[in-house]
Amino acid sequence: MGGRSGGIAVCLVSGGLDSCVTAAVARTRYKLALLHVRYGQLTERRELRAFNEIAGFYRVPIERRLVVSVDHLKHIGGSSLTDRALSVPNADLKRREIPSTYVPFRNANILSIAVSWAEVIGATRVFIGAMEEDSSGYPDCREIFYQAFNRAIRLGTKPGSKIRIETPIIHMSKSEVVKLGFRLGAPLHLTWSCYRSNGPLACGTCDSCALRLNGFREAGFKDPIGYRLRG
Amino acid sequence: MGGRSGGIAVCLVSGGLDSCVTAAVARTRYKLALLHVRYGQLTERRELRAFNEIAGFYRVPIERRLVVSVDHLKHIGGSSLTDRALSVPNADLKRREIPSTYVPFRNANILSIAVSWAEVIGATRVFIGAMEEDSSGYPDCREIFYQAFNRAIRLGTKPGSKIRIETPIIHMSKSEVVKLGFRLGAPLHLTWSCYRSNGPLACGTCDSCALRLNGFREAGFKDPIGYRLRG
Numbered sequence: 001m002g003g004r005s006g007g008i009a010v011c012l013v014s015g016g017l018d019s020c021v022t023a024a025v026a027r028t029r030y031k032l033a034l035l036h037v038r039y040g041q042l043t044e045r046r047e048l049r050a051f052n053e054i055a056g057f058y059r060v061p062i063e064r065r066l067v068v069s070v071d072h073l074k075h076i077g078g079s080s081l082t083d084r085a086l087s088v089p090n091a092d093l094k095r096r097e098i099p100s101t102y103v104p105f106r107n108a109n110i111l112s113i114a115v116s117w118a119e120v121i122g123a124t125r126v127f128i129g130a131m132e133e134d135s136s137g138y139p140d141c142r143e144i145f146y147q148a149f150n151r152a153i154r155l156g157t158k159p160g161s162k163i164r165i166e167t168p169i170i171h172m173s174k175s176e177v178v179k180l181g182f183r184l185g186a187p188l189h190l191t192w193s194c195y196r197s198n199g200p201l202a203c204g205t206c207d208s209c210a211l212r213l214n215g216f217r218e219a220g221f222k223d224p225i226g227y228r229l230r231g
Numbered sequence: 232m233g234g235r236s237g238g239i240a241v242c243l244v245s246g247g248l249d250s251c252v253t254a255a256v257a258r259t260r261y262k263l264a265l266l267h268v269r270y271g272q273l274t275e276r277r278e279l280r281a282f283n284e285i286a287g288f289y290r291v292p293i294e295r296r297l298v299v300s301v302d303h304l305k306h307i308g309g310s311s312l313t314d315r316a317l318s319v320p321n322a323d324l325k326r327r328e329i330p331s332t333y334v335p336f337r338n339a340n341i342l343s344i345a346v347s348w349a350e351v352i353g354a355t356r357v358f359i360g361a362m363e364e365d366s367s368g369y370p371d372c373r374e375i376f377y378q379a380f381n382r383a384i385r386l387g388t389k390p391g392s393k394i395r396i397e398t399p400i401i402h403m404s405k406s407e408v409v410k411l412g413f414r415l416g417a418p419l420h421l422t423w424s425c426y427r428s429n430g431p432l433a434c435g436t437c438d439s440c441a442l443r444l445n446g447f448r449e450a451g452f453k454d455p456i457g458y459r460l461r462g
Contacts, residue, residue, distance in 0.1 A: 068303035075299065076348045104350035108387050109343040112336055117307050119335035140387035148383040155379050156339050156371035 006030040008064070009125035009166075010118045012037070012110060015050030016193045017212055018169060021177050022129035023054065024186035025168045033064040033123055037110045039103065040074025043192070046199045050192040057187040066117055070110075073103055107140035108149065111165065115153055118163045126165045133173055143170050174215025182221060189224035197228070204229040237261040239295070240356035240397075241349045243268070243341060246281030247424045248443055249400060252408050253360035254285065255417035256399045264295040264354055268341045270334065271305025274423070277430045281423040288418040295352075299344055304334055338371035339380065342396065346384055349394045357396045364404055374401050405446025413452060420455035428459070435460040 009030035011023045014037075026032060036051040038044045048067065055065050107130065114126045130141045139145065146165050153163050169177050181188050193212045194202035202209050204227035213230055216223040240261035242254045245268075257263060267282040269275045279298065286296050338361065345357045361372040370376065377396050384394050400408050412419050424443045425433035433440050435458035444461055447454040 066303075066306070068306065070301065070303070072297075072299035072301070072344050073347060075297070076344075076351050103347075105343055105347040105384070105388055108383060109340070109347060112340040112343045113303055113307075116304060116334075116336040116340060120307050139389060142386065145383060145386040148379065148386050152339060152376060152379040152383050153336070155373065155376040157336055158370060 006125070008033050008118075008121060008123040009127055010035055010114045010121075010123045011127040012114055012129070013051050013054055014129075015047035015054065015191060016129070016208075017174075017181065017188060017191045017215075018129035018131060018177055020050075020054055020129075020188065020191045021181040021184070021186050022127050022169055023058065024181060024184040026125070026127040026166070027058060028184070030125060031064070032058055032060050033117070033121060034058075034060050034066070035114050035117060036065075036067045037113060038067065038069045039106065039109075040071060042196065043194060043198050046192050046194075046197070049199075050190055053190040054187055057190060064121070068113055070113070073106060073109060076104070105140060107138075107145070111149060115157065115163055119157050119161050124162050124164065126163060128165060128167055130167050130170055131172060131174070131177070132170050141170075143167060146170070173218070174211050175218035178215045178219040178221055182219075191225070201226045201228045203227070237356070239264050239349075239352060239354040240358055241266055241345045241352075241354045242358040243345055243360065244282050244285055245360075246278035246285065246422060247360070247439075248405075248412065248419060248422045248446075249360035249362060249408055251281075251285055251360075251419065251422045252412040252415070252417050253358050253400055254289065255412060255415040257356070257358040257397070258289060259415070261356060262295070263289055263291050264348070264352060265289075265291050265297070266345050266348060267296075267298045268344060269298065269300045270337065270340075271302060273427065274425060274429050277423050277425075277428070280430075281421055284421040285418055288421060297348055301340060301344070304337060304340065307335070336371060338369075338376070342380060346388065346394055350388050350392050355393050355395065357394060359396060359398055361398050361401055362403060362405070362408070363401050372401075374398060377401070404449070405442050406449035409446045409450040409452055413450075422456070432457045432459045434458070 006029040009026045010033045011026045013019045013023055013034045023032060034055050036048060038048065111126065118126055132142050146167050150165050157163055193208045195206040195208045196203040202225060213223060237260040240257045241264045242257045244250045244254055244265045254263060265286050267279060342357065349357055363373050377398050381396050388394055424439045426437040426439045427434040433456060444454060
């Protein structure tokens with residue numbers, strides 16, 4: 001388990017595979033403070049359940065769990081993940097343009113919340129499970145974006161706060177994340193990745209399901225959650 | 232009036248003096264889209280009224296007005312502006328440390344919302360009325376912070392969005408802002424700056440009232456709003 005002398009780390013936990021494995025990494029060095037952001041996505045009910053179950057698995061005390069709703073991303077619209085007038089497309093992993101599931105500048109909104117909370121509770125790290133390769137081309141999933149954001153944090157928080165974003169899986173492939181999750185004993189059976197369904201079965205055909213299923217397949221593990229179709 | 236051929240600019244309008252003058256500047260070159268963020272501050276009711284009256288004054292159509300609540304900054308706490316357990320201090324303009332009214336990383340939260348909205352409505356600018364000198368030492372009011380944030384925007388939004396933050400009054404003193412407001416015919420009588428009171432009179436003794444009253448005095452104008460005390 002290693003020492004957890006690093007202080008507190010805020011970890012963004014959507015309830016998906018990537019953030020769950022990221023929490024497992026953060027936990028090897030820090031005390032976890034888990035943040036879940038609801039932003040009007042179609043599957044927010046199911047994701048919140050996954051968040052609570054992961055927090056329970058890691059025995060994170062209530063005062064270090066925070067769930068916030070940012071309804072404005074829903075009102076602002078512009079994404080098929082939050083706008084009921086647009087439909088979530090089927091997977092097309094060779095697509096080159098940014099897909100309609102992109103929520104404009106979403107990660108900056110979420111990170112800003114995390115940094116505000118980190119400053120108040122005295123955390124020095126914010127962990128986010130962004131992945132550059134499997135990110136469907138979202139611009140705010142690239143390491144260079146986090147480097148720029150770290151500079152904004154350094155200049156925009158109290159001197160001495162020393163808050164920094166960490167992206168431990170940013171250069172991993174999905175199958176590497178799956179393997180790392182198994183190695184760290186992360187509760188992958190509690191995670192939820194599907195963009196379309198609130199359960200009990202994931203759709204198996206959206207981008208997010210397709211990437212996840214590919215990842216398990218390449219890693220040589222069976223995905224412990226259930227699917228309607230395995231695309 | 233000049234041409235407004237620059238496209239759309241999202242302008243953050245808190246309802247205070249600085250953001251009202253900033254909107255007056257933005258309006259000389261852009262079509263205005265006004266954003267007001269409620270974050271649980273004590274005076275949010277009065278500030279919302281000021282926002283609506285300023286938007287009405289400039290005849291901004293309803294589809295280019297957005298009011299969002301970010302309750303999480305209240306839940307997160309840490310500031311006397313949002314935490315009822317702390318009291319708003321009296322003005323001490325010689326104070327050197329960051330005062331308790333500082334809301335951790337507030338401007339990053341607000342800017343992220345503005346950028347998300349800008350990307351959806353096709354705006355290319357986000358105007359914010361931050362001021363480095365009269366900012367009570369808040370770290371996220373410094374130009375260097377906005378430069379860093381601009382880089383994060385460039386890297387975190389769709390290529391081609393071309394969104395940039397503008398801070399037209401960042402190096403002005405409060406009295407220069409007052410003079411500029413009068414010169415541009417900004418509706419200063421509709422603005423509200425007080426940290427403590429929801430009206431009808433401003434307290435006159437908090438940091439924000441003290442800075443504003445100083446600014447009008449130095450500029451040689453009478454402040455058109457009413458005060459309980461003129462500190």
